Amino acid sequence: MSMQDTASSGVALWRLVADGIERGIADGRFAAGDKLPGEMEIAETYRVNRHTVRRALAALAERGIVRAERGSGTYVEAQKLAYPLRSRTRFSEIVGADGREPHGRLIEASEDVATRELAKELGLKTGAPLVRIEAIRLADRTPICVSTTWLSAELFPGAGEVFAATRSMTKLLEHYGVRDYRRGATRITAGIVDATDAARLDLPLGRPILVVDATDHDLVGKPLVTKHSRFAAERVEFLVEP
Amino acid sequence: MSMQDTASSGVALWRLVADGIERGIADGRFAAGDKLPGEMEIAETYRVNRHTVRRALAALAERGIVRAERGSGTYVEAQKLAYPLRSRTRFSEIVGADGREPHGRLIEASEDVATRELAKELGLKTGAPLVRIEAIRLADRTPICVSTTWLSAELFPGAGEVFAATRSMTKLLEHYGVRDYRRGATRITAGIVDATDAARLDLPLGRPILVVDATDHDLVGKPLVTKHSRFAAERVEFLVEP
DNA sequence: CCAAGTTGTCTATGATAGTAGACAACTTCA
DNA sequence: TGAAGTTGTCTACTATCATAGACAACTTGG
Incomplete structure (x- = not known):
């Protein structure tokens, strides 16, 4: 994925990553309490820079959907x-x-x-x-x-x-x-x-x-x-x- | 509305305008065939530059939802x-x-x-x-x-x-x-x-x-x-x- | 025909998004 | 204890987003 690939959809790249992760949680691919893949791994699956992934995770963390633990990983919090x-x-x-x-x-x-x-x-x-x-x-x-x-x-x-x-x-x-x-x-x-x-x-x-x-x-x-x-x-x- | 007001939501401003217009069509505020307000008027209601409105309308036009007629106005095309x-x-x-x-x-x-x-x-x-x-x-x-x-x-x-x-x-x-x-x-x-x-x-x-x-x-x-x-x-x- | 109002196109400028690399701080596990 | 793997922070560069102003091209209605 890249800024050109989005064909100027009007959504920031980090937003697409955040939405993808959120949907993974909604689908049950990641259950509550699960550890998400590392930032590097997420960056590779979405073909995106690690900083972009960090931005996505920060947005999810602010909304209380995930919680980052330094040195350990990022974990799922939410429920519908x-x-x-x-x-x-x-x-x-x-x-x-x-x-x-x-x-x-x-x-x-x-x-x-x-x-x-x-x-x-x-x-x-x-x-x-x-x-x-x-x-x-x-x-x-x-x-x-x-x-x-x-x-x-x-x-x-x-x-x-x-x-x-x-x-x-x-x-x-x-x-x-x-x-x-x-x-x-x-x-x-x-x-x-x-x-x-x-x-x-x-x-x-x-x-x-x-x-x-x-x-x-x-x-x-x-x-x-x-x-x-x-x-x-x-x-x-x-x-x-x- | 401005880039600061969006609080970095990860969606481009023109996208918000486009979504707003599209929702107006879905709600029935603008019916099929209706003429939309002029670009200047839309720009004022969303508190946004006219170029940003143009970008939004261009995106809607490309998806076949509206059709722009030079000198006349922009008209609604779609149905759900x-x-x-x-x-x-x-x-x-x-x-x-x-x-x-x-x-x-x-x-x-x-x-x-x-x-x-x-x-x-x-x-x-x-x-x-x-x-x-x-x-x-x-x-x-x-x-x-x-x-x-x-x-x-x-x-x-x-x-x-x-x-x-x-x-x-x-x-x-x-x-x-x-x-x-x-x-x-x-x-x-x-x-x-x-x-x-x-x-x-x-x-x-x-x-x-x-x-x-x-x-x-x-x-x-x-x-x-x-x-x-x-x-x-x-x-x-x-x-x-x- | 003309004036008012519309969309289309050009140039320019500052702010933000995304990429890239390096390293610090911390946790886990052997 | 130490190595590997994790998140956190910093700097730097480029492309895009959004704004701003001016003017052209066209339509509509009087």
């Missing part, structure tokens, strides 16, 4: 959160099942009006008043995802304040008398984090994110809320059950 | 493939439903032995003989995903040759008398494409990919094949039905 995509999915339950402490925090709540697409998802008319809630969810102290949630301002007046107090979408819906709800059709794609989300997720720029668009319905199929969520890809894996 | 993740999912049907021509191609077939994890997925013993099939799937002439597929070499002798001839996993299984099958538990995550897959998917280095691990079962639940697929995130979106 398993996130089942069932129709009845609650963030707090998933995180709790992983033995971690779930948290939610309101970033911002504001009034908004429905675009044509939002209106269609929520079964409202274009231009209908909405509440827009920007929130972040964490496991222990690690940010997992940021979500933009839209609800009808007529059905859920003051939803922003309620969310700020309860810090939970489930409790917010309970407050309005919704006892149970189900996830509807869900779109999943991947992208690169933007500057705003990078800061909120405590993620370096350029990292991959999983983008999930979903609408929750009550038990008779009436749309309640529609969400646009961005997950730090390196901290989570989705499980789709058949 | 909607990929439903139902338990009975066939690539050719999905692509056909999108009005495009599905293709498959064998990259490589080889003998392999089951690691502990592969053995567990396939209900075999560690070290059992496997056939490993590396294949690529395309819609029209656009590569959509590369998959590594493992099957028991005892249950499916010569599977590599059969796949090379039929170019379809469904037809391969039919050849061995499997009339129907279902997708089992599926893990989805995101990452950055590596050099090998980048070449196969005709993607620039550093682009995001959707990584899908799944095992297909016959109708009584016996594991048939297990797959590790990498999708070009910019060309596909997964739909999970409730």
